[in-house]
Amino acid sequence: MLSIDKRKEELEKKRAKLAELRRAREERKAALQDAVHRDSGAGHIRDRRDIDELVASLVGDKPSSPTPSLSASRSTATPSPGPVSQPAAAPDKTHVEEAPAETAAPAEVEEKYVPSLGVSDFLIIDVAPKEVVKYNKEIQTMEIMTDTEDLDRNWGEQATGTPEVADGDDGKDETGSVDSELNVPPVELSDTERKSILTSDRFRDFFDHSSKLMERALNDSYDFMTDYTIGDTQTADLGAGTDVKTVCTFFDDRLVRNRCVTDMDWSPKYPELLLASYNKNVMAVNEPDGLVLVWNTHLRERPEFVFHSQSDVTAAQFSEFHPNLIIGGTYSGQVVLWDTRAKSLPVLKTPLSAAGHTHPVHAMTMVGTQNAHNLVTASSDGLVCAWQLDMLAQPQETLDLIHPSHPKTDEVAVTTFGFPANETTTFWVGTEEGNVYQANRYERAGTKAGINPNDTYKGHYGMITGLDFHPLHGPVDFSDLYLTSSVDWTVKLWRVKSLTKAATAPQTIAPLYSFEHAIDYVYDARWSPLHPALFGSVDGMGTLDLYNLNTDVEVPIVTLPVTNGKALNKLKWDREGQKIASGSSDGHVYIHDLGEIAQPHNEEWSQLQRTIAELESADNPSSYH
Incomplete structure (x- = not known):
């Protein structure tokens, strides 16, 4: 009950407060209306006074001084003989007589004047300013001048003392006379100025870049004089592509004189680029010891890039996943990295320390x-290292290859090595003694990392110069086949023993076949990346031999004398398998197009399977099993 009474008491207080608020609002409203009425009355009086003053000004009789009351203004006004009619003055007198009752009101109203405020809507219109267009002569006659033109103009001004005449001036001065100094001959440069321009880096870079573009265009083999109306007469030469043709020969007497080609590689991105590495020139002590030249099949006379090394470059290749990078191995044991976007010196190299190769x-x-x-x-000391290209300070991993059960020495003098296709941990190495060993980068299948001492691929009687695994392409996998070349004048074909069949005792594995056509050291042998049964080899007599196992295993299908008695050191197929490059001991690089020889047929893979099966059979007298 107490809560209900308390609630009622609160409601009554609120009702009383609301009533007071309503009463105050009504009082304010009434006061505002009274003020508005007083303001309207005062405004009426002021309007009458303004009208009287306007009439007096029109008739020419103005009051000498402002009068505070309406009656005073009427009494001091003097009528003029203007065209004002008498009836118009009568109402004024009537108002003058009534004015004394209102004389004191205007001053009080003006002091208590309350303005009347209201709300007005404004319309905002945003109009952009009008654009002012001025005509300028340069709008139609403006020209863009190059640096050369600016330089010529400045030289002309210095020689004649007269500024050049702009377009549209017609060579006339203020008097209208034609400038006779307009056709001034160019100023001849002095020997010092000419030498400074020709030796500047900017001029040399420009000249080198532009001359390369011109040479590429001029070396294009496209015959723009071909007459397409007589095409029927050229059908007799369709079979000419079966012969091996020499595409070009790369040699720069200034750079590679007395140097030997040590390695080659085709670019994985640009099929026209081929790099070649060179050893030192013993006749020139001031030249860099090692060179890597990047040749372009569209630029025959000089290399596209020239890279230097402080030591002989013994191995080089393009980076498989970074086409701008070139990697080189040197005689001093350093691994260097060049960038085609930089200058000729290496951008990274390994330190000369025991952490890497020595x-x-x-x-x-x-x-x-x-x-x-x-x-x-x-x-060559048997050390195998794995590197990250962006961190050559130290190798990621090292593996020292040793043969503890070897009858003479446990050292493995590596001359070459190779990884099968899609293999990253198991590889095969060729040695100076002529044997091939299988090695593991890591421990696998119960075997330790390093040389597998139980499997020895023995067949050569001299140092192994090259080792190449069959590429993985086509419907049949031949990636377990590999070739080796040696100074014993032979090339041998091998089949890799299955890694799942680990030998518990030492065993010797013989080659499938031996190719003994060469009459000198065989320096390299490579499989074709396109044809499954085709491979090539080069020897010390400067001869390029091409073998097709599906055609004949005893003699090559093509024997091409490339040089005149100079040894061919390296062999490299291009990525498409159509061209083959060979490097000689006198610094020349030869490019040959194989034509239809390099094109395989659909049955080549199945036929090679039968050929390999025949070589593996015990009845084959040429087999080494």
């Missing part, structure tokens, strides 16, 4: 994928 690096390859890859290098 003997010549004779073999290198890139293994892995785009996202995870390593550079694997091997030196």
